[in-house]
Amino acid sequence: MTSAEPFFDFTSVWSSMPMLLKGFGIAMACATVAIILAIILGLIVALMRLSRIKFLRWFAFIYTQFFRGIPLYVLIIWVYFGLAIAAGVNLPAIPAGILTLALLNSGYLSETFRSGILAINKGQVEAGTALGLSRRNVMRHIILPQAFRVIIPPLGNQYVDAIKDTAILSIIGVPELMRESKALANLYYRPFEFYTFAGLLYLFAVLVVSRGISVVEKKLSAHSAQTPATIALSK
Template identity: 40%
Template sequence: MNLDFSQIVPYIPFMLKGIWETLKFVIVAIIFGFALGTVFALFKISHIKALNWIAGIYTSIFRGTPLILQLMIIYFAVPQLTGYDITPFLSSILAFGLNSAAYVSEIIRAGIQAVDKGQTEAAQALGVPYRLMMKDIILPQAMKNILPALMNEFVSLTKESALVSTIGYLDLMRRAQVVGADIYRNFEPLIFVGVIYWVMVMVLTTLGKRVERRLKYSD
């Protein structure tokens, strides 16, 4: 086997910088996706049919089309229509955030509907406004139930973040490709960043389990 990992040693600092570049847009995207997903989850359980319809169409579109297609449309097609030259970083946040919102909305909707209906009935009987009821009573209880699913979504976004290399964003994957093109060897840099992705996912998974355990014992 013609392997020589010593050739990538000078490039290790360059590739390690990709960790922050990857996590930077993933963290912003998950926050954006969570906020938007919460709104659409409330739309889905609303008694207003128009809101149900809007949330349903949104979820259908973003869950029914490939993430890489959404990324390509935002980065390549939107500038064609608007004349605005969008950056790879902003494109990545929008694509991953909008896509994540569709999945998060379903997770939160299921979590809200899993809360005992007696909680809602008691709050209504006491005259608690809908907004306060959701913010102070229903959502906090739902969060405990949906935390594992939300962590899985965060882990999935971290792994799928490699797709942004297709638009030139200097994440981990793109940096491995740059190194491979520079030294004319692809196996070594790809394996190196593959190990980094694996470590990142294991760390996130462990953190998720610890938070879940704490919430469980706090009941």
């Protein structure tokens, strides 16, 4: 009898470790840049939704509904293979991927910000106004700092989702973890081992981020008593 191949053989995974870790690094970098952009965009859209100008409110509402409703895969294909081709622009994969991820997440985050802002006690606004602060300053110095504390947990979840979503960026050629895993799985004909390992790396990232978020959350709640807002959103 010839020596049978081992059932599970992770040697090719170990020897490809530098490529896989590089892919993982690119995935994490894409998710991080995208979530930072999404925070900025999401905040702008949330403020538009709470604006006194009707047009801005409507625009923000449609923006949120659209980006929350569209699947990332469809959006990315539309941007990269539809819009870019129709407009005749040559989009590099990484910026296109990050931009798409940021737009999608900003839709979700704007809702998070909105509910965070609305969760702040009305009395705070009134007190600010009574002290002669402008609407803008009330928002900037009173509401947003408090709202930000409330939205830490949902923000963390969004970051976790963004990390998982980076796997889809492989279809436009971003050299992230999934793309590297696909290439290596085909090369060594070991799909089970490579995809299992990729899955475990994503699990690792998710666990680390979730842990980090709960540490931050604990630190913040140690500094402040529970407000009605934190109670309302922690459900």
